[in-house]
Amino acid sequence: MATSPLTSQPDRSAETAERRFYLYLAIVMSLTIVAGFSIHLAMGRSTFAVPAIFHAHAFVFFGWVGLYLAQNILIAGNNVRLHRRLGMLAMAWIPLMVVVGIALSLTVVQRTGGPFFFDKNQFMFSNIAHLLAFAGLAIASLRARRYSGWHRRLMLVAMAILTGPGLGRLVPLPLLIPHAWHLMLLILLVWPAIGMIRDKMVTGRVHPAWFWGIGFLLAMQLVADLLAYSDYGIALTEQYTAGTPGAERPMAAFLPPGFTL
Secondary structure, eight states: OTTSOTTOOSOHHHHHHHHHHHHHHHHHHHHHHHHHHHHHHHTTSOOSOSOHHHHHHHHHHHHHHHHHHHHHHHHHTTOHHHHHHHHHHHHHHHHHHHHHHHHHHHHHHHHTSSOTTSOHHHHHHHHHHHHHHHHHHHHHHHHTTTSHHHHHHHHHHHHHHHTHHHHHTTSOGGGGTTSHHHHHHHHHTHHHHHHHHHHHHHHSSOOHHHHHHHHHHHHHHHHHHHHHTSHHHHHHHHHHHTTSGGGGSOSSOOOOTTOOO
16 A cells, blocks of 8 residues: 555555544644744744845745645645645745755855854755755655655655754754764654654554665765765865854854853
């Protein structure tokens, strides 16, 4: 059933249960992202007084969150026709997210050097790597849309990547220095882990899409680390931030003087 086309109906009860499971997970993931940003806004750690690229990023990325949630609602309600039409919008939305996401990442690196609990070079390269991993998995999911098992699992791994910033605002990352980035990566993998556990409980096996999705993300992270911590990566980071406020902070993660949680 996991790899059958959307149009086939060998076991409607199992398919309905699986669609509901992914809907519930989509709701929790979406709420996690909203909660992370909302809490920081309420605490005064975030502000709307930022350059236009921040607002464009918020519109585009929260637009994707809404689209992902809508798609799960539609398919859980068996509205396959509208689900497929919105899938065409998703295909056009993905490259927009990559462009806006990279633009924001580079802006942040020059404005602040990135969050202090991440190494500056790691933040610059890994953010881009995660955006590309998201795009690759999301596009692969859309190309495999005739096969629901691959489609929904690859898309969930792609969506899991986007929960990183929301989760990161709910976890005390300063306490995780100097491994904050990699530990955050492990934390966001809880979403596909939940899917893998359900697969094992319901079907007795773990769908291979999980291994391909998680493996691709980890491979992209490895490439980012190799680049970021190479002489080239460090020099490029220094060159890109030279003459900007981002150059004033250390390359390595640090705790600002007097910092308290």
